Amino acid sequence: MAENNTAYFYTTKNTEKTGIGAIIREHKGQGKKILRLAAGALRKTYKGALLGPMWALIKPSFTLFIMWFAFAVGLRGSGDVNGYPRFYFMLTGYIPWFYINEAIVQGARSIRQNSQYVTKLSFPMSNIMTFTNLASLIINIGLTLIMYVILVIKGYCPSVYNLQFFFYCPMMFVFFWVLTWTTAPMAAFSKDFENLISSVMTGMFWLSGIVWDTASVKNEAIRISLYFNPINYFINGYRRTFLYNQPIIAEDNYIETIIMLAELVVLMLIGSYYYRKLRKLIPDVL
Amino acid sequence: MSEKIKDALSADAQDNAEREQGSPLSAVQPVIEQTAADPDTDDITGEDFPEPDYTAPPAVEFEDVHKSYYLYSSDKARFKAMFTNNRGVKQHPALNGVSFTIYPGESVGFIGRNGAGKSTILKMITGVSFPTGGDVTVRGKVAAMLELTAGFSPEMTGRENIRMKATLLGLSEDEIEDIMDDIIDFAELDEYIDQPVRTYSSGMKMRLGFAININIKPEILVIDEALSVGDARFRKKCRKSIRELIRTGVTVLFVSHSVDALTTTCNRAIYLKEGKVEFDGSVVDALELYNKDVEEIRRKRREKREAKKKKAHERLEKLKQKKNGQK
Numbered sequence: 001m002a003e004n005n006t007a008y009f010y011t012t013k014n015t016e017k018t019g020i021g022a023i024i025r026e027h028k029g030q031g032k033k034i035l036r037l038a039a040g041a042l043r044k045t046y047k048g049a050l051l052g053p054m055w056a057l058i059k060p061s062f063t064l065f066i067m068w069f070a071f072a073v074g075l076r077g078s079g080d081v082n083g084y085p086r087f088y089f090m091l092t093g094y095i096p097w098f099y100i101n102e103a104i105v106q107g108a109r110s111i112r113q114n115s116q117y118v119t120k121l122s123f124p125m126s127n128i129m130t131f132t133n134l135a136s137l138i139i140n141i142g143l144t145l146i147m148y149v150i151l152v153i154k155g156y157c158p159s160v161y162n163l164q165f166f167f168y169c170p171m172m173f174v175f176f177w178v179l180t181w182t183t184a185p186m187a188a189f190s191k192d193f194e195n196l197i198s199s200v201m202t203g204m205f206w207l208s209g210i211v212w213d214t215a216s217v218k219n220e221a222i223r224i225s226l227y228f229n230p231i232n233y234f235i236n237g238y239r240r241t242f243l244y245n246q247p248i249i250a251e252d253n254y255i256e257t258i259i260m261l262a263e264l265v266v267l268m269l270i271g272s273y274y275y276r277k278l279r280k281l282i283p284d285v286l
Numbered sequence: 287m288s289e290k291i292k293d294a295l296s297a298d299a300q301d302n303a304e305r306e307q308g309s310p311l312s313a314v315q316p317v318i319e320q321t322a323a324d325p326d327t328d329d330i331t332g333e334d335f336p337e338p339d340y341t342a343p344p345a346v347e348f349e350d351v352h353k354s355y356y357l358y359s360s361d362k363a364r365f366k367a368m369f370t371n372n373r374g375v376k377q378h379p380a381l382n383g384v385s386f387t388i389y390p391g392e393s394v395g396f397i398g399r400n401g402a403g404k405s406t407i408l409k410m411i412t413g414v415s416f417p418t419g420g421d422v423t424v425r426g427k428v429a430a431m432l433e434l435t436a437g438f439s440p441e442m443t444g445r446e447n448i449r450m451k452a453t454l455l456g457l458s459e460d461e462i463e464d465i466m467d468d469i470i471d472f473a474e475l476d477e478y479i480d481q482p483v484r485t486y487s488s489g490m491k492m493r494l495g496f497a498i499n500i501n502i503k504p505e506i507l508v509i510d511e512a513l514s515v516g517d518a519r520f521r522k523k524c525r526k527s528i529r530e531l532i533r534t535g536v537t538v539l540f541v542s543h544s545v546d547a548l549t550t551t552c553n554r555a556i557y558l559k560e561g562k563v564e565f566d567g568s569v570v571d572a573l574e575l576y577n578k579d580v581e582e583i584r585r586k587r588r589e590k591r592e593a594k595k596k597k598a599h600e601r602l603e604k605l606k607q608k609k610n611g612q613k
Contacts, residue, residue, distance in 0.1 A: 010413050011423040036453055047441035116437045121454055122413025190365040280416040284355055
């Protein structure tokens with residue numbers, strides 16, 4: 001009976017004073033459930049299609065194919081970047097970008113899109129952001145594998161530095177997951193915020209070094225200010241891992257690393273504040 | 287139970303229905319509940335209730351719970367509120383200090399007029415809404431028969447939806463596999479279970495929702511009066527399974543205006559008035575009190591109406607006199 005079953009105990013007493021504490025508690029022992037929900041989210045998105053979740057891989061692959069056609073066949077004179085053909089330079093930037101874009105846009109939309117979990121069920125709200133981001137990550141790992149095969153065929157890989165993937169990929173996941181602590185509750189609270197994010201992300205593609213190299217900007221002030229864009233950090237990190245064969249921390253990027261980590265801490269504090277503040281209001285306004 | 291109370295309540299339900307013009311369903315339901323409830327409720331009797339366990343830790347505990355909803359005047363106000371900590375936003379108090387304790391095995395009915403805070407309390411028990419003040423504690427697996435079709439993904443099959451919903455309710459994979467066949471049997475969906483839910487009729491969705499909720503073996507069962515699933519035969523089956531659950535000592539929280547349903551299903555009633563507990567005790571006493579208040583309100587309304595009529599009549603008389611005077 002009820003008194004023996006500690007798994008189903010719910011109280012509003014002694015709730016955590018910080019958003020971080022609440023999020024950690026909400027994730028305790030939920031690992032399996034979140035994984036299953038992430039798989040469910042993927043299935044749901046591509047349900048009714050014969051190829052199912054395969055479409056999540058086919059769509060970006062098609063974009064990459066067109067890019068290859070444009071840069072490696074059409075604009076042959078588009079030149080090399082850092083001594084690498086532009087297509088491979090862009091490929092290594094595009095793959096993390098696919099994830100970052102999905103994580104930011106879908107992450108912000110996640111609560112509103114899964115509103116029935118918030119308004120109809122007792123469900124830890126922060127898990128929604130986690131499984132949405134996890135679904136994007138699963139797809140991205142598939143894309144990374146495709147990229148890796150291409151790079152191996154072309155002879156840029158394998159190398160020891162490829163193992164840095166196991167630093168950059170989880171770090172990237174954590175960074176943009178923490179970002180959704182703020183964006184998702186805010187976008188659920190006000191639709192303007194959601195629209196703002198999708199608008200900003202369209203511009204971010206060109207502001208970040210996906211098709212051009214941020215390290216070769218001549219104006220020093222601009223080059224340094226680009227360090228503050230965390231998207232650049234991860235995109236260049238993927239290039240270090242798969243193309244440049246450079247270590248995570250080298251003389252030329254320790255400032256970037258420190259800035260990124262500082263930004264992560266700031267995001268955690270802001271996210272913690274907003275998550276705690278909006279958590280209890282969202283079921284009433286959604 | 288006196289006939290008078292019954293009549294008053296059914297009339298009140300009609301009044302309520304008239305005010306809620308939103309959905310045609312709500313306009314019809316309370317009336318149906320009144321007339322057709324008897325065959326369904328007959329099979330639940332007082333003997334079915336096991337003695338509540340008052341020594342156990344309470345299943346539901348409300349301690350001076352307050353709740354007020356923010357009323358944003360516009361989207362702009364809502365956007366602004368995100369940064370100003372809701373300063374200056376109008377609030378609507380829904381609960382003003384509600385305290386009660388429900389022990390495992392009790393079966394409690396909530397009565398009260400629209401807007402008394404019944405739904406807010408149920409939402410808090412299911413963990414969907416949070417109090418602005420005070421504390422709520424719930425011990426046990428809650429199954430809410432509030433919105434049965436909530437949370438279904440239309441593109442996924444019935445089977446996938448069962449798995450999904452059970453996952454969300456916190457069941458493990460093994461537990462889900464164990465109850466899967468029971469749910470499919472109960473919902474009577476047969477080969478439709480592997481079809482996408484968007485192809486289901488509303489009755490099929492309801493049946494599936496009910497089957498899931500009843501088969502997860504809840505310890506606390508929350509039932510709303512608007513519950514009407516499928517045809518009379520299926521409703522009977524639902525009643526039967528609810529009764530079986532009650533027998534096993536499950537805690538039942540029941541919201542209804544139906545006197546029959548309350549007297550047969552509950553051994554305790556809480557009467558809510560304007561966000562406060564007006565009365566907490568036996569069902570008969572609660573209904574008596576509720577009925578008295580309802581009478582009072584109806585009397586006032588009638589007086590108002592009569593006063594209006596009188597006024598109109600006087601005006602008419604005056605006009606007539608004027609006309610006569612002109613002649």
